Amino acid sequence: xxxxxxxxxxxxxxxxVSVLKKIIKLLPNENIMYFGDTKNVPYxxxxxxxxxxxxxxxxxxxxxxxxxxxxxxxxxxxIATLEMLKTQCSIPVVGIIDAGVxxxxxxxxxxxxxxxxxxxxxxxxxxxxxxxxxxKMKINTVACEExxxxxxxxxxxxxxxxxxxGEYMSHIPKSSEALLLACTHYPFIIEDIQKRxxxxxxxxxxxxxxxxxxxxxxxxxxxxxxxxGRIEFYVTGDKESxxxxxxxxxxxxxxxxxxxxx
Numbered sequence: 001x002x003x004x005x006x007x008x009x010x011x012x013x014x015x016x017v018s019v020l021k022k023i024i025k026l027l028p029n030e031n032i033m034y035f036g037d038t039k040n041v042p043y044x045x046x047x048x049x050x051x052x053x054x055x056x057x058x059x060x061x062x063x064x065x066x067x068x069x070x071x072x073x074x075x076x077x078x079i080a081t082l083e084m085l086k087t088q089c090s091i092p093v094v095g096i097i098d099a100g101v102x103x104x105x106x107x108x109x110x111x112x113x114x115x116x117x118x119x120x121x122x123x124x125x126x127x128x129x130x131x132x133x134x135x136k137m138k139i140n141t142v143a144c145e146e147x148x149x150x151x152x153x154x155x156x157x158x159x160x161x162x163x164x165x166g167e168y169m170s171h172i173p174k175s176s177e178a179l180l181l182a183c184t185h186y187p188f189i190i191e192d193i194q195k196r197x198x199x200x201x202x203x204x205x206x207x208x209x210x211x212x213x214x215x216x217x218x219x220x221x222x223x224x225x226x227x228x229g230r231i232e233f234y235v236t237g238d239k240e241s242x243x244x245x246x247x248x249x250x251x252x253x254x255x256x257x258x259x260x261x262x
Contacts, residue, residue, distance in 0.1 A: 001068050001091075003223045006033045006232075007212070008062030009071045010055070013041035013152045013237075015185035016073025017246050019096065020231075022209040023071070024250075027216075030229045033062055038237030042148040043076040044117025044183070051080040051119075057262040059085055059093075061234075068221050071212055072096060073205075075120045075182045092215045096184060097125055099211055100204035104180050105133040107200075113140040113172045115193075116182030117148055126182055142171045144183070151185040154245065162192070169196040178202055188249060233257040 007027075009020055013036050020034055035058050037043075043051050055077050059070055069092045070085065072078045078095035085093045104112050114126050121143040130139055146164050155161055172179065178200040181187060187203045194201045216222045223229065231254075235242045239259045247254050 001221055002066075003068075003221050004031060004225060005066045005068035005221075006031045006062075007069050007071065008033050008035065008059070008065075008067035009073050010035040010037070010058045010062065010077070011074040011184055012036070012043040012077065012148075013038045013185070014188070014242060014245050014249075015148070015151070015183060017249050018184050018187035018203065019071065019073035019205045019208050021250055022205040023212060024231070026209045026213055027223075028228055029223045029225050031223065032229060032231045033065060033067060034231065034233045035062060036233070036235045036242055038152070038235045038242055040236065041152050042117065043074060043080075044119045044148055045145070046119070048080045051077055052084060055081040055085065056088075059089065061260070061262050063089070063091065067091065069094065069212065069216060069219075071208065073184050073208070075100070075184065076117050079120060079123045079125045092219055094208065094212050094215055096204055096208050097129065099207035100180050100182055100202070101126065101129040101133065103202050103204050103207050104178055105130055105137075107178065109137060109177045111138040111140070111173070111175050112178045112180060113142065113176040114180045114182050115142050115144060115168065115172075115186060118143040118145055120182050126180070140171075140173055140176060142168055144168045147189075148183055148185045151188050155189055165189070165192060166196065169193070172197065174198070180204070231256070234260050236260060236262065
């Protein structure tokens with residue numbers, strides 16, 4: 001496979017840009033295609049079958065456009081589709097769940113909390129995988145139905161945003177030493193979350209980027225070009241709305257953005 005082929009990153013919407021940002025920093029020479037399924041966001045309230053069907057179509061699109069590896073930059077989609085996509089794809093597929101598990105399991109915490117969408121929390125995936133690494137760790141989980149769609153639409157638009165966030169944060173015990181953000185949308189409001197939590201707030205995006213690096217190196221498909229990589233964005237919903245939010249978070253202008261139907 002040509003080392004210059006793209007890395008495909010996908011999420012239900014804007015959230016995966018938090019993962020993209022870390023990947024750009026670690027792998028600046030890679031060419032990247034980011035796919036935000038903004039027409040169908042949020043995935044957190046959908047069935048497993050719906051998420052699998054949407055994810056399958058996105059991945060088919062990315063592979064047709066010369067992607068050499070796929071990153072599922074969405075906890076909900078990772079839980080619903082990672083194993084399925086690994087069996088169906090001839091290229092490497094990396095999910096975000098194991099990155100989060102590794103981030104909390106390797107720091108010696110006695111008690112943590114996990115914040116995620118209803119689908120992610122109800123799956124019990126984080127609980128199962130963290131317990132496998134540390135049986136003694138106490139784990140609290142909080143399902144947040146409103147946060148993802150509010151962040152996707154524009155956090156600052158909601159006058160009740162701090163009230164909503166405060167309600168979810170009130171379910172996190174004071175004894176929690178760390179808070180794992182189990183939704184890639186949440187790093188967009190990490191400062192507001194940190195103000196309401198005394199311990200360590202963990203964004204697994206950086207560990208996910210490191211896992212991608214390890215996979216590319218193992219498969220011997222790292223891009224060795226010295227030039228900065230090309231980044232293209234594809235969305236299924238409103239292009240301009242996505243562009244404004246993504247540019248603000250990335251701190252750079254987005255030039256190549258396209259609306260597609262899959």
